[in-house]
Amino acid sequence: MSKKFYSGDFEKQPQEYPGIQSKMSPVPDTGEETYQGSNKLTGKKALITGGDSGIGRAAAIAYAKEGADVAINYHPEEESDAQDVKAAIEKIGQKIVLLPGDLREATFAQEMVKEAASQLGGLDVLVLNAGIQQYQYDIQKLDSKQLRDTFEVNVFSQVHAIQEALNYLKEGSSIILTSSIQGVKPSAHLVDYAMTKSCNISLTKSLAAQLGSHGIRVNAVAPGPIWTPLQISGGQPQESIPKFGQNQPLQRAGQPAELASAYVLLASDESSYTTGQVYGVTGGAPIN
Template structure:
């Protein structure tokens, strides 16, 4: 990227941002009250175990900073809303603190209304980027919260509702993002479809196609549309999964698409490195997002979700947001074709 177009910071500012950024990655999450999901509250309530973040350098025991299972059953229709989860996920609404690491950058995040995409969008804005988010129209309530948080940081927020299974919409979404943001230099292909089915007999061609269109075709269409607008210094990030390495029996189609996402990053990185554009993937483990109660897990599995990790709990979206910031920032300028994992001590890479 041509830094003269975005107000290049001084050396002192850069070094200060790196130091603060390292601290933020070390401790981006607040101390959480335990047992926030336990008790007799009804599914769909907005109960949250919140706390004021302590100093970023304060060490915390990672096993106990967020709620652990058992969680209550809380079925939602697809695609689900974070605002109806109990406890509500922490996307960094109050806990993520930026340090200007993405000042002047322009980002498009698909699935930016909730979950990991929402956490990345909030973090990008706190780091100084203008952000466009793609999401399904049914997710408008969650999206409004994110857009408001971006604007409160003094950054431009762009809403791009639509279905990425439609190739024409994917092209339109990118064009609108570029026009509204005045350019594009960070692309996060994060939106995903996951639906657990215990038997191959239950997996219809319609469902199989739905998963692949969302998780594999859409990133291809979106990235292809974005490439003419990306200049040297740009970063492309795709959300893969530990399912690419340790597939679950009940996520037969989803796991295949996540393996595709890993190869997407590794292959495209080789194509685009000569153009100065980096491509990487993130492979999350179990994270407490709206994907899970809306079909990503059975309600029985949801009760103990994340309990089988060495940490004994699922991750919160804010805990993985710093990885997206790192991959988007100039600090990782020699990192491309990589897959960074965050799974609470289990899974690969």
Template sequence: MAMTQRKDHLTFDNPVTRHPDITPPKQDQDMPGLDAELEPQTDRGERTYRGTGRLEGRKALITGGDSGIGAAVAIAYAREGADVAINYLPAEEEDADRIAELVEAEGRTCVQIPADVTDRASCEEIVRRAVAELGGLDALVVNAGKQVATESIEDISDEQFDLTVKTNVYAMFWIIRAAVKHLEPGSTIVLSSSVQAYSPSETLLDYAMTKAAMNTFGKGLAKQLAPKGVRVNIVAPGPIWTPLQVVDGQPTDQLPEFGKGQPIGRAGQPVELAPAYVFLASPESSYVVGETLNVNGGADSP
């Protein structure tokens, strides 16, 4: 008798359609921008991210943790078992309160630290409060950023250049310098760079420059701290839909086409970045040091 063997057919998520292909309407927010007012809303994993305990007992500080990528990381870290401190500007309190609710709903602690990272003393105070109120620190995510699209170098003011460099480079240096003495073996640092570090847009000269600096700084710091058992890695996002884009981060008339030029055909959502930050903070990545993990929808990168 002939035997018939049936194979179960498994259906997997298609990454092209897993998240919507958004066409954002032209919109503009005042600095620093809010997730609560963004159209369409972002997906930070509120309903979809499921943790597996990979960061159980961790104590994490996330700058820019109120919205966008930082918010998605805070939600994911909490669902993986970590307590978190989130830093943000005072004007972003509405977004920060929402993230704190989501973190605390997981039974985790959320320390809210409003402060401007362009000030050295504030950066040191952010670290001090995180350590004091979390009871230590073993995961640091440097994510807060400033991006302003400018058509010509002649239109980049000294003030804009200074604020971009202070937010993206000085703050990174100040916060890490203050945090290192608290990081025991097994601790991790993850920096948010950008595809702009490799493929700079002509309208983002100052921003792209700072992200390249961050990438190089992270790789050098990784070599310095690796013998101490502290790992440093970098995530380089591509076009991700966040409030950064509508506070002059992109030219307003180009917003409807945001991200559509990627090989995957759409912009990314913050939740699609969270697993990279979880992986790099978890013991699973113990032999990953000084790596730049590109999450960009298929764009070429080194």
């Protein structure tokens, strides 16, 4: 087994949602030191939701290292992580715009896109990555607020953001959704989350067909078990944390940095003939 990424047991470490990456042990690898850019996104302008930590942060860091200016959205309680991303991207030498806000609020997604396009001077790439995941083994205890919150963030805000972004995205632009292996292989304790991830896949495929004539590509990344704040802040029961991800063929959880190249590829002109696809990064579990 490769020793490049952490493969041991994790400590139990409960945090309140949405969780702070800097307080995790081990801290997830989001590419600040490990990702190497090669000018694949020079001059592009990207908005990434959930960009303060985890997968979204890894995408933001990689985009900056590839020459893009970025705007990141995040929950206001995650400001400390967002400031870390800001410092990292400014060190790289790219522009970064911080857009705190709650995607559960009906009009925020549109306002976020408008502000990102205004401050970046346009928009070429929209990465819809923010998500809520809260485990619940008993559907009779799945309360309406959790159900509503999960769909508001994971599905409805994506639609609202895309509706606004189409006022700015031009031919050659890219929309990337973060789905999940849960969208095709749902777990018993993630009923509502898995439903939304299936929605992400459906949205990817239908929008790819709708926007193809405009030259706008729509794809999704479907991660498997990735070590992010999502998992320790209610996404998994604490008793599952020590062995998290070890049931995959690669026998470990993935690190956010290991998904960065997928988001770069789908944002770049190298995937100019790729749309309507779901790109699995799962540690070996099939998504088809």
